[in-house]
Amino acid sequence: MKLERLISITYMLLNHEVVSASELSYKYGVSQRTIYRDIEAICAAGIPVISYQGVNGGYGIIKEYKMDKSLLSPDDIESLITFLSSTTTVFQDDRAQETIQRLKTVQQSSDRAPSLTMDLGSWRSYTSDLRILHAAIQAKQLISFHYVNAKDERQERIVEPVSLVLKYDSWYLYGYCRSRSDYRVFKLTRISELVALQERFDRHHRFREKDIFSYNACGNHQFEQIEHAVIHFTAGSLAKVLDEFYLDDKQFNDDGSLTLTIVQAIDTDWLIEKLLSFGEDAVVLEPASLKQLIKEKIGKMLKRYEEV
Template sequence: MQESRLFKIVYYLLEHEKSTASELAEKFEVSVRTIYRDIDALSSAGIPIYATQGKGGGIYLLDNFVLDRSVFSDNEKEQILTALKGISAADGNNLDELLTKLRALFEIKESSWIEVDFTSWYKKKPKQDIFRLLKDAIFSKNVVKFKYFNRNREMSERKVQPIQLVFKDKYWYLYGFCLLKNDYRFFKLTRMTELQVLTESFCRDFSELEIGKTIKYSENISVKLKFNKSIAFQVYDEFYDEVKECDDGSLYVEAELPNNDILYTKLLSFGDDVEVLEPESVREKIREKLENMFKKYL
């Protein structure tokens, strides 16, 4: 426990430059006396940490101090490099120089066990400029404005206080506080156009926000599906271990899926190789869509 707290004290001072014993005691929920013992322990371990008394004094680290590479385990070093490769692929920025420096610092040879690439097999991903603009707006806390097409095919102009970029189920989303709806919302990047980062800033505190619990992107519906075995590769791609093989060779899936247009787009992508067994409401909606499609080809 003490070892963990010692590292946390060092990280805190690296981030805040200076603190007081009482502030650290409150932060880590220990006594001031314990904090001073921790400082002695860090100093004995060779960490250049100092405490000065009087006005303007406090606890601080020597200027230009950096953590030794031995602080990170081999697994943590690999995780850092992998995360940076993912950021580079998503953001479109070339981080090769940074990755090379970190590999040298960590004494890790070029690793090729994983490659992160968010581009499509069919065309280049077109939203890297939007991604970079949104990332900058999140860090600078600037409001963004854009036109957005929602799942009901309606276009509206939105002003949003951006919080986080989220990658989920093959797509990027912006999560933020929508000033039009006065609520938290997800926005799919591929549906955004004419994005602008405004000079208008905001100071809303998101530090305590639990994004996963604050808003549900969609209500789900339980569906039972039967697939032709000829598209087994596609079924396993979509549903993983939810797939069960029937005696006749067909594939059976029972899953929770979004109860909106995403559901029908997904089901229709399987063509006539899928049958919706339940619920009847989904079967009826599929019939309506197929009838409308049929009329267009009369």
């Protein structure tokens, strides 16, 4: 196709100082007259192609238009391409894809496997909401949705979206909530019935990354925390323990089990929920207060099945 040939010629010119018309003609299997017309079309698109006369003449692109290869190391270019490629799989961002193509023009050819790969996708069906939010942020477009907050209240929100944030394994939306007249952070898993409205906003929004997950920004109540706990896990739950508690102190026992010691402040409710998900494979050794809370929780669960 002509368009594909034009793009290919453009990047060939970017990667070489001078390319002759006969070389281009041979490479693409077309006449030199066709190559002349292609060069005219590329120039008309705003790409500064210049011609060189003489025996070693041909076509090239002015140096000022090219990115200096010395500005970025091969590892820098590879990392940028990897990151941008991962975002295009989620957002289908045409501008990011164009940037990738430009970076590839200064990337040194290599057959080695990439040292880093990324996939920002998820088994959760985030993609459609992420694309709606990304487009709304770029267009400064109001959005509406229903949201379940930390108090388990489900309410409709009208928001001026500012930024999407990926933290650990979760996506968040940071924006100005008109329903609360303040900035808020919304976890995407709690958003439903998302709609991009026709109304646009003109407000200039601040973005302070250090404050984005503060108490005021999240609008959450304070959680009760526990600062020390010791839990014993059976040998059949090691993989799950390492996935959930990878930052805590671990002692592998001779029988294949594991003893976990938590020595940092952690949300008590979250910890109880996680421990209950292990069933009989997790036993709290200390503190006694945590044992009692889990016992009470299990007791309430059993009451719901008294008729069984």
